[in-house]
Amino acid sequence: MQRTLSSSALGEAEFVRYPFMPEVEKYVKDSGFTISDIADLKAPKAQAIMGRAEERILQSFERKAAQADYEDRFVEIFSYFLALIVVKAVGSAYLERAFSRSEGARARTAFLNEDPSYMCKIINDLFGLQAELVDKLPWRAGPEAQMKLQFRIPAHRYLQVLGETRLLDKPGLSLIENVVHQGYVYLSRDRLVDMVQDQFSMLVLQRIKRMERPVKLPAALQGIVERISARLPKPRAPKDLGQYEYIEKLLQSPMMDGRHRVLWLILPPYLINVKKLSDEEAYEIITKYLERCGWHEARGERLVKYNISRARRIGLRPPRLERLAETNPGLYKAIVEAISKT
Known part of the structure; x- marks a missing residue:
């Protein structure tokens, strides 16, 4: 595998930060490299590209901060597209969302600067x-x-x-x-x-959805698919909703503190992606709950609709109560105090 493209370092740096831009896909296609080239273990950079692709995918569902690697921009660019192929080959909707969120978050960090x-x-x-x-x-x-x-x-x-x-x-x-x-x-x-x-993540997810699932991959790439599949969290049975029992209790327990965070972090993801309610059903439940909490905001209707739409678009799921204690202790305390009164 030889590098046949010449491009400016600045262009490649931009491609590293935003690999979902249309120009990047053209860059990859114009290179003439194929899956077989990248999977050829004797080819220069092949192992580096495969290793980096696997690392990016693992970071996405192990909740590790996704960092761009500028040491070898060529490897970083091609590993993104190889990761897309692997994610599609695994065939997990959970992994597709996790990978999209991870790559989108990395791009957002770059965009801020x-x-x-x-x-x-x-x-x-x-x-x-x-x-x-x-x-x-x-x-x-x-x-x-x-x-x-x-x-x-x-x-x-x-x-x-x-x-x-x-x-x-x-x-x-x-x-x-x-x-x-x-x-x-x-x-x-x-x-x-x-x-x-949220749009960077959506661009990545839309690209994955448009892809066809590979029928057969070279052995080296199939090995990555199998290793990733083995490490994915096992899906829970739909009846196992015990971890979210606190949310059902919360819906019966109006709270004064933390209502905004409950609106975007907990209720829409739970009602849409766990209970599988329609947008209209979720909207009715959330607005009634917020009214009981004494929450009045001029933009309230739009705020609720936006958070419902966002939860559905990017597949957000609510945090478990013990996870909330680690990541948001203030909200955890407010929820525990509210549900302890029921």
Whole structure:
């Protein structure tokens, strides 16, 4: 296996950070490399690519932070595409979601640290937003607004893309909550990050869904598939809902503290992905519960709908109570206090 492509180091660095961009797939196709080339253990870099692909997949469901490796960008780029093939070959919906979330989280971390001009390039290439940098606001504004509102997007494209990505109900992204001037929506850096918060993961998951499951793989790759399959968490029987009994108790126990976190972290994932309720059923249960908690918010309806949609899109599952004690002790304490009164 020989490296036949010449490309700038900058281009490869970008490909490492955002391997799901269309240009990266073209880069891989133009290389002429095949699965057989990568699976040839005698070929240069073959073992490194396979090892890195397996590592990326393991990181995704072992809940280890996904870090980009810039030492060998070629290996990092090709290992992503090999990992996609392996994930598809395993045939686990759980693994597909876990891998997509892991890769998306890594890309989001990189996006947070990008130069504003490159942030525009990324979202324009991926979503066609036609975003532009703003040198000076076209109206009289204070210094804080001048520094904060760095980007603008044509309002019609903004609405179209947010509609396509189901983000119109996400708090903070509606037109009424942003500055609109002469046909443009003006946004801060934080708002731009809000727009792509889950979209990188969705791009990875959509790519996996479009792939056909490989019928046969070279022995070296089949070995990776078998090792990954053996280490996947075993699915629990549907009747085993004991680990979520605390949520059923919580629904009977109004709580004053931690309601926002219960809304996005616990109730939608439980009702949608554990109990398999419809969006409408989940919405009714959540809104009634929040009313009993005395929760009143102007954007409440949109907030509930967004979190239900988000839970369904990315397959979120609620944390077990003991896991919650480790990761969110404040919320754990509030829940335990609430359910202990029932």
